Amino acid sequence: MENYGEYFRALRESKQLTLREVEKATDVSNAYLSQLESGKIKQPSPLTLHKLAEFYGVAYELLMEKVGYPTPKKAERVRHSNSVAYRIGEISEDEEVELLNYLKFIRSRKK
Amino acid sequence: MENYGEYFRALRESKQLTLREVEKATDVSNAYLSQLESGKIKQPSPLTLHKLAEFYGVAYELLMEKVGYPTPKKAERVRHSNSVAYRIGEISEDEEVELLNYLKFIRSRKK
DNA sequence: TTGCATTGCTAAGTATTGCAAGCAAAGATA
């Protein structure tokens, strides 16, 4: 993915967190998070990605892949990539239904 | 592992290769390989490790571990892929960001 | 021996990560 900054921003905002809240929880500075979300960072280190993955509840491997690092065993990973939790973090069942409806809307609109 | 420089050197010498031969095959400069093998490099990038892993015929993940990068815990991976309740199906990366933004909206509304 | 190639290595330079400090705008509170 080229513009994964947007993705990190969406991840944080979907949880209604400020940069400083994420900083507190992950020990990644708000300054750096800001740069990361605005696309100024090419490849954050694996350690940084790991902290963010843990905190946001998404798979570390996914983030590694998103920023363009080589990942082991692509075939195996494909199985996991369909899970929404894998991609956007934990959601409640109610939220899942809402997302499904919204997804339907998105797709009907784009067609 | 602390002294993985020795490990890389052993890997190369066991195959009777010169620094420049490895350079040719992996596009990692002989200068850097030398520094790497003498313990002057703290954490070579994942890309570099990947090239070396491929060429030396060892597991990429092993090298990642050796230099101290976090590695995906298998339990984690399983947890993500098993959260059956959240299985929605394949979505594109664009849709993913849209869903995250919508999730943000949902959550702000409920608050 | 003399000349040339090969070897590992160092020095110096570029690019990038990640941080601390601090700024401007907006929000809250008096």
Add this chain to the structure above:
DNA sequence: TATCTTTGCTTGCAATACTTAGCAATGCAA
């Protein structure tokens, strides 16, 4: 309104990956 706080962001800096250029030692052929 005036003051304090919160928010995202920018700037300047240190650390470090990685390269190019080149050096000293060794080997090897004439």
